[in-house]
Amino acid sequence: MLDVKALRADAQAVAAQLQKKHFELDVSAFEALEARRKSVQVSSEQLQASKKKASKQIGQLVGQGMSVDEAKAKVADELKDIDAELESASTELADIQAQLDAMLSGIPNVPHEQVPEGKDEDDNEEVLLWGEPKQFDFAVLDHVDLGGRRDELDFERAAKLTGSRFSVMRGDIARLNRALIEFMLNQHCDEHGYEMINVPYIVNNDTLYGTGQLPKFAEDLFKLHGDSEYYLIPTAEVPVTNLFRDEIIDPNQLPLKFTSHTPCFRSEAGSYGRDTRGMIRQHQFEKVEMVQIVKPEDSWQALEDLTQHAENILQALELPYRKVRLCGGDLGFSAHMTYDLEVWLPSQNTYREISSCSNCGDFQARRMQMRTRDENGKPQLVHTLNGSGLAVGRTLLAVLENYQNADGSVTVPEALRPYMGGKEVILAK
């Protein structure tokens, strides 16, 4: 949520910033609504004040010994029309407020000035290329073929169990999956200073509102049937960032740095036909997430650090990758600025997203009313950041494809061998 005060002060300026994000802010609609809000709110509060005053007067008179009926009669004039007026004013105000909230909660975060212009991923700005894609002297297989040789990666049976966009992992691949998770968590905890945290995979409305998935992106989520409005999490960012919602965090506790391994559930509405083969785009995938809650002045550096932490994983696994700064059109709803990391996939001969690291500024914090105190002790919104470190399924397939051998086996990256019982090669026939 943007600061409504900034919009009141200069809606045009905000609209100009949002254009980079290809969001059209209806300035005149906002200003018209805001003008009504102001007049109705002022009169509604005035009416409340006079009603309160009259009630207090009755209290005083009764306290002085007057009978209740007499006291009421004495202030009857003042109370005469208030109820009806107040009723209509507060109904109108609630209506306007609801419209304003609906408008406001649908406006995305403004992009940082460093965010490049552009409409989609083709316009993202490359900031780093790391590693050299390996030259293969044989025809490379993709992860589906590699994993399918011994049924260790099984999409057909997953489809039987559930449907499309699910997978079954078995044997060494299942173990590789676990190895990646452990390796990533250990790196973040032992080398990068994160605290591990385990959170619910099912969350409520308020939590999804806090990070910005609701109300606008409900169709991307899996909603549970039942009496409660519950959803499966689309990312650990949602429960972890919301941990301290509605709290004022002691500044001495900041920064908070959490890492969490969870499954993620996404409906992938609107991506029919895209990435249908393999485990690139699944309804359920695992991710190791990093979340930071920091003082406002620290978030800029924190984004660099957090992104580096994700890069460290790729570097330790010796996977070639590319780092891009997302352009305005590709930036997410809540993000102020985002770096994507894209890993090299030999089978596609291109780089594909494996991590997304964002600074959300105070955008989520304002929705969550998550605050700390400034040097004067005044409440102040915190800044929130999140990033994948990394998407486990995509890392797994990147490992399979980049480490494949001519015979269809896969060499285990050295960093993972301790987690694989020392095994150096898997999927050998």
Place this chain on the structure above:
RNA sequence: GGAGGAGUGGCAGAGCGGUUGAAUGCACCGGUCUUGAAAACCGGCGAGGGUUAACGCCCUCCGCGAGUUCGAAUCUCGCCUCCUCCGCCA
């Protein structure tokens, strides 16, 4: 699932339906005293919102939501959460 009990400010803990945003204590901040510290004493100390150039003034908030009333922390109803006991269970 059944039966009870409880939700008040950072914490503890008062609060007859009436000038209560809320006693008191602790914690915290400032001051006096002290060579310094502690103790003692004095003062300050919730959040959100509106309005204003500003000082200030006003509204809302005692788990959440409705209701009764001129007036609700206090009464009524529904919901949520927590605790205790019983049952069931990984």
